[in-house]
Amino acid sequence: MGKEIKNDYRIQILSELDKSEINKSLIKNVYNVSQKQLNTLGQKKVYLKKPNTVNEVFKLFLNSKK
Amino acid sequence: MIDFKSFLEIKNLIDTNKINAIELVNDVTNKLETVGRSLNAVRFVFKEFAIERAKKLLEKQEQELPLNCIPLAHKELFQRLQKNGIGWPNEAGSRSREGLKSEKTAKVISLLDKAGSIDCGRLVSVEYAFGVTGHNNYAGTPKNPWNRDYVCGGSSSGSAAVVAAGLVPAALGTDTGGSVRLPASACGLFGIKPTQGLISRDGVFPLSVSLDTVGPLARSVTDIAKMLNVLVAEDKNDKSSVQVDKQNYLLELDIGIKGLKIGLPDSYFLDGSDEGIRIDVINTFSILEKLGAICLDAKIPNIENANDLNMLLISSEAANAHKNLVLEKHKLFNEQTLMRILAGAFTSNQEYKMLLRYRIQFIHKFLYKAFEEVDILIAPVWPCYIPTIKESDLGANSDAANLVRRIGHNTRPINYLGLPAISIPTGFDPNGLPLSVQLIGKPFSEKLLLRAAYALEKQLSFWDIRPDI
Numbered sequence: 001m002g003k004e005i006k007n008d009y010r011i012q013i014l015s016e017l018d019k020s021e022i023n024k025s026l027i028k029n030v031y032n033v034s035q036k037q038l039n040t041l042g043q044k045k046v047y048l049k050k051p052n053t054v055n056e057v058f059k060l061f062l063n064s065k066k
Numbered sequence: 067m068i069d070f071k072s073f074l075e076i077k078n079l080i081d082t083n084k085i086n087a088i089e090l091v092n093d094v095t096n097k098l099e100t101v102g103r104s105l106n107a108v109r110f111v112f113k114e115f116a117i118e119r120a121k122k123l124l125e126k127q128e129q130e131l132p133l134n135c136i137p138l139a140h141k142e143l144f145q146r147l148q149k150n151g152i153g154w155p156n157e158a159g160s161r162s163r164e165g166l167k168s169e170k171t172a173k174v175i176s177l178l179d180k181a182g183s184i185d186c187g188r189l190v191s192v193e194y195a196f197g198v199t200g201h202n203n204y205a206g207t208p209k210n211p212w213n214r215d216y217v218c219g220g221s222s223s224g225s226a227a228v229v230a231a232g233l234v235p236a237a238l239g240t241d242t243g244g245s246v247r248l249p250a251s252a253c254g255l256f257g258i259k260p261t262q263g264l265i266s267r268d269g270v271f272p273l274s275v276s277l278d279t280v281g282p283l284a285r286s287v288t289d290i291a292k293m294l295n296v297l298v299a300e301d302k303n304d305k306s307s308v309q310v311d312k313q314n315y316l317l318e319l320d321i322g323i324k325g326l327k328i329g330l331p332d333s334y335f336l337d338g339s340d341e342g343i344r345i346d347v348i349n350t351f352s353i354l355e356k357l358g359a360i361c362l363d364a365k366i367p368n369i370e371n372a373n374d375l376n377m378l379l380i381s382s383e384a385a386n387a388h389k390n391l392v393l394e395k396h397k398l399f400n401e402q403t404l405m406r407i408l409a410g411a412f413t414s415n416q417e418y419k420m421l422l423r424y425r426i427q428f429i430h431k432f433l434y435k436a437f438e439e440v441d442i443l444i445a446p447v448w449p450c451y452i453p454t455i456k457e458s459d460l461g462a463n464s465d466a467a468n469l470v471r472r473i474g475h476n477t478r479p480i481n482y483l484g485l486p487a488i489s490i491p492t493g494f495d496p497n498g499l500p501l502s503v504q505l506i507g508k509p510f511s512e513k514l515l516l517r518a519a520y521a522l523e524k525q526l527s528f529w530d531i532r533p534d535i
Contacts, residue, residue, distance in 0.1 A: 008174065012393055013386065016396065022401070026405055027408070031412060033411070034408075035410075037374045040378075044371075046424050048418065052261055054276075054306075054426060054429060055262070057430050058484070058509035061430075062434045062509060
């Protein structure tokens with residue numbers, strides 16, 4: 001489908017689905033949805049290197065408000 | 067017998083010997099089997115187990131336990147392994163998991179046991195908790211007690227239906243993209259999605275390891291607070307679990323909201339909601355002001371993409387967690403669920419890491435801007451009036467796709483942000499179905515949210531308005 005799939009199980013899923021009775025247009029549809037979401041992600045720039053976890057962000061924020 | 071009663075009312079009945087725990091369990095389990103099943107809300111009732119438990123509690127006479135003899139039932143994602151080795155079904159609302167049993171007891175279930183509650187059974191979930199309407203063609207689609215033609219919302223649909231029908235005073239649900247708040251709202255209940263990490267997910271069927279949260283649904287704020295008092299505890303078995311100072315969520319519930327700064331976001335939430343919903347939120351905002359809150363316009367960063375990114379994160383983690391079953395039993399999945407999970411199968415490891423990294427940055431930016439001047443944000447829960455089961459059935463009605471896509475518009479970004487939010491019933495729409503708003507707080511501000519919710523509850527006074535069961 002024009003995209004490199006790196007994980008084995010994902011290749012497996014696609015190959016299983018190809019063999020299955022699932023409507024191929026639905027698989028294509030879901031692929032398109034996924035591409036749209038991945039494109040949204042692809043347009044983002046990550047400039048914040050730290051904090052590393054959601055909880056660290058929370059702590060930092062709450063401490064700054066004390 | 068205990069229909070529509072609060073924790074306190076049930077406790078009073080027991081303490082004054084007007085009812086004993088065994089009679090109570092008999093009544094509740096019978097009603098779950100009859101009324102609950104007629105609403106398609108119940109998966110499994112464990113009457114024998116519950117009666118044994120009631121007998122033990124009667125022998126112990128531990129009236130000081132916070133939930134002594136309170137009968138509860140929960141979404142079917144919560145595992146229980148009995149001491150005799152019998153595991154309760156662990157099907158997550160899916161034919162693909164038919165016959166699978168619990169291998170442990172969820173931490174939150176153990177905490178509720180320790181607090182003296184009586185677990186009576188498991189309630190219908192949307193398949194894999196991945197859906198917002200409540201449709202489930204395997205376990206059954208729960209009917210809304212306010213009007214059985216309408217959905218309960220999902221994915222904690224069974225939990226909302228039985229609490230709204232007054233069969234149990236509270237139930238646990240899970241919320242990954244709105245799955246506590248949407249059904250609580252559709253059924254006229256309070257439902258809280260806690261801050262990420264506040265309540266353990268150990269032993270709960272996973273959809274998204276980053277986004278899943280556990281939260282209670284109840285008919286009153288006080289009962290939500292009582293549940294939180296029991297449920298909030300650090301758990302080493304849940305990597306997201308955080309240590310917080312022990313709080314009593316009942317304390318200061320009734321001190322009012324004078325001076326509390328509540329903001330109406332200047333973008334996104336109202337823009338994506340229908341006129342009737344917008345009016346209800348603005349009316350509620352005015353009520354909060356009359357109650358003494360300082361109501362402000364809140365400038366929030368652009369969160370337009372949070373919905374898509376939340377969906378991508380859920381799908382990617384669901385595909386990863388359930389790859390084996392997806393591979394082996396894809397024919398047994400509902401087509402819609404399978405497609406939602408498969409949307410995540412195309413995410414590479416590198417993209418997944420980027421997804422997590424970007425989320426942290428997104429939260430960081432949002433917190434500092436959105437809460438610069440306010441303590442709490444107000445927003446709608448549903449962007450539209452509650453739809454009928456028929457009009458929102460994706461399997462039978464292709465026109466439903468747009469409607470269903472919209473439903474999580476106001477809830478998913480809050481999961482993406484990891485923040486706490488409580489849904490609050492505010493009135494009824496022209497079809498007689500409940501309306502609601504959500505209050506969204508800073509991390510770990512559940513106590514403040516409960517205080518504001520309590521003020522609204524007392525002002526709007528819905529306690530005596532009940533669906534005709």
